[in-house]
Every structure is written in structure tokens, then in C-alpha cells.
Amino acid sequence: MKCYFDHVATNPLHPDVLEAMMPYFKEEYGNPLSLYELGGKARDAVEKAREATAKLIKAKPSTIVFTSSGAESNNFALRGLALARQANGKHIMVSKVEHHSILNSARFLEKSGFVVTYLPVDKYGIVGPEVVKSSITKETTVISIIHASSEIGTIEPLKEIVTIAKEHNILFHTDAVATTGNIPIDVNELNIDALSMSAHQFYGPKGAGALYIREGVRIVPLIYGGIQENGRRAGTENVPAIVGMGKAAEIAIRDMEKRMNHTQRLRDKVIDAFTKIPHIYLTGHPEKRLHNHASFVVEFIEGEAMLLLLAMKGIYTASGSACSSKALKSSPILLSIGTPTALAQGSIVFSLGEGNSDEEIDYLLEEFPKVVVKLREMSPFAKGWEK
């Protein structure tokens, strides 16, 4: 049996998405800027995708800028907004549980003369409004806080922080790569200025992302060149991928509730079973978390070893973020929520998708405890623990 439980890393392409994309790899290969019919068809396809993508977050189509990925959207947002506002101040704030594309963009800005506050989080990974409030200075221009962490699943209560930001005329961006297309989002209700998303997180293709930018908000481009994307992001549009993103957005709107109910039921089975195993702890918030996300730290053993043994049984999962899977170091996110270093080594994340079945979950529930026992038997750290 092959079981894929790593949907925060990526998702399989929905068959209808592939079908929608195919003509734009073949006969409809035009450049959207070309004036003849072939270009017009590509242009119409991109605009149709923009409408669908905007609808996913209840935004106007004109506020969507297509990019190549969630990481590009995050780079574009943080750097572009900070640079556009630098005449007003050079202080920005990001949380300690951000994705590398935000943290490294913040470090780039730091080296370029900006001051960055890395906001601490509580034991669930939540950024407290009081911390935000007390960290604001007269120079603060941008706050960026992730909507939900792909490592610990916690969904941040953004609204209160956005209200504080607005009171101080500070722009607010959120990295919503893990949430867009997976849970309902209304950018106007959240009152945010910018939001990053990525198509392959909701069964669309890789190579397509987008940045929502509220009407009237200025942003310095990340990629200079022509007038694609209303003069905000240069480069000939990746038409097939954008079309795929639009189709995936349409399907996400249609199937979201069904997907959420299905994966949440399976997730709860995993959480209920695994938290009964001694010395295993759920990470992230027990309720305010992604409906498809079950993350744990397992005492006395290493995440990598669990992954390898599970993979040998056809179970594919992750230890920490996809980006840090090769880094062989403790997850900064787990450390930031107060996990001791040794325990953080035993991180494991199961993220579920619409294709997962009860049979697959039952297989996981049967095999995972055996893997834990086997590794603990070999572990020098388990000495003293009752095997």
C-alpha cells in the first residue's frame, strides 16, 4: 500500500486541472501580450484564471498578481511593501514561525538597513496581539504573520492583530500558502493588505502562485521588465500553470467543505490514536489548527528515522517543513514554541488530502506504533524509560 500523508509539501494535480491546462501546452501557445488572436486567447485564459483565483479569497480580480510560487509571493510582498514604504520608516515585524521565504527576506532587508522584530509566539505558535502592540514603533511600516504554519498546523487569529496594524497605519501581509484553497478566506473581512498563495497547495500545478495586493497599496516590483501583471511582475506569463491555478481555485470553492470534513475526520482519528502512545505530544494548537494536519513530537527517537522506516512501508510523511527536510537541524518553529532541542528532533507531520481513505489511515495507525517501538528499542536515549 502507498499512502501519501505529506499534503503540506505538495498535492497531486486534480485531473480536471490537468485537462484545463493541456490546450495551453499545445495549440493555445500564444503570448498574452501579442495582439493577434492566439495572444488574445491566452490573455482571456489568464484573465479568467485571475477571476477564479480572486473569488477564492473574495477579492477583485484586479488585486491579483500572478507569480511563480508562494515563495516568490512572500519575497515580493515583504520586500516590495517595505521598500515602497521606506520613506515612512524602516522597521518591519514578522513572527518567529514564518516560512523561510519570509524569514530570509526579512534578513535581506535587515542587511539593507531595515530593523526587523521577530515576534515571539506562545506554546501553540500563536502570536499575541499584546506582543505586536508593544513592538510597534513610529518607524513600523509592515507586519507579516503567517496564516497557518505547515509545520505545526496552528491557524493564527489574524483579525485582532490586523486591527492593531490599521490603528497605526501599518501594512499587513499574511503568508496564506497553507490555507488558501483549503479553508475559507475573505480578504475584506480580514482587512489585510496583501496575501500570498500557491496553486499546488490546493491541487493546482507547481510553478503558479499569486499575491493579493489591496487596491491602492503601492509595491516595488521584485522582477523588473515588461508590463505583465499590470506592470508589477515582469516575465511572460506561465499560461498553462496560471490556467491550472484558476481551475484549481474553481474546484476548491466547489469542494472545500467536503474536503475539510473528510480530512478533519481522518485527522482526528490520527490525533486520537497517536496521543495515546506514551511520550508522544501533539504540536500546535489542539483546536485552532488546519483540518488536515496532525503534527507530533516523539520522545527518544529522531524524525528522520521514523520517516525512513515509514517510507519502507509505503507511508510518505514529513518531519518539519519540506524546505528544512534536508537541513538535519532542529526546527526553529518547534524551538520557538518552547520544545526542548532533543524533543524537537523527534518531529513528525501527517498532512492529509482528499485522496486519503479510511483504509490508509487504519494502515498508518497499525504501522506507526510499531515503528516507534522499534526505534525506541534501538535508542540510547530511551534508557530508563519503561519499554
Next chain:
Amino acid sequence: MKFVSNVKADVTADVVYMMCPMHLLKLDEMIKKIDKGQILEILTDYDGALEDIPGWCEKTGNQFIGLDEDEDYYKFYVKKTVNSQKQ
């Protein structure tokens, strides 16, 4: 170059940080949307607009009123003096 201040515009188009030639595309788009006699304000940080926008006015016959400078961008004022198909 004619510098002006306190011009009251009827419509504003903000293309600050948008890449060239968005200032001309937006100018063309917006001028079609306003009435003859109305004033359009274009905000841009693009230095090339200093030549492009007066040149566009000369070519199309619309009146270039002048420009004003903000901290890090220009404000160009164009009065629609030629009838064009309204969009």
C-alpha cells in the same frame, strides 16, 4: 518643464512603482474614461514620464497642464481637450 501646484484633478491614476510603459497605457485608458474638460492626475516615479507624458499630449492634442513633485514621485496633470470615444 512646467511646474504647477494645487491643481484640482477630477480623476487620479496611481502607477507609482509600476513598470514602464504603464504610465502611458494608464494615461490612454483613463483619458477615454473622463469627460472633455476634466483633469487627469497621473502619479508615477518613472523619470521617463518627464518626456513621455508631455509628448503624448502633443501627439494626441490633449493639454499638458504641468507637473508637481511629491517626496518620491511625480504628479502629472493632463486636461482632456480632445473628444475620444468614452469607455
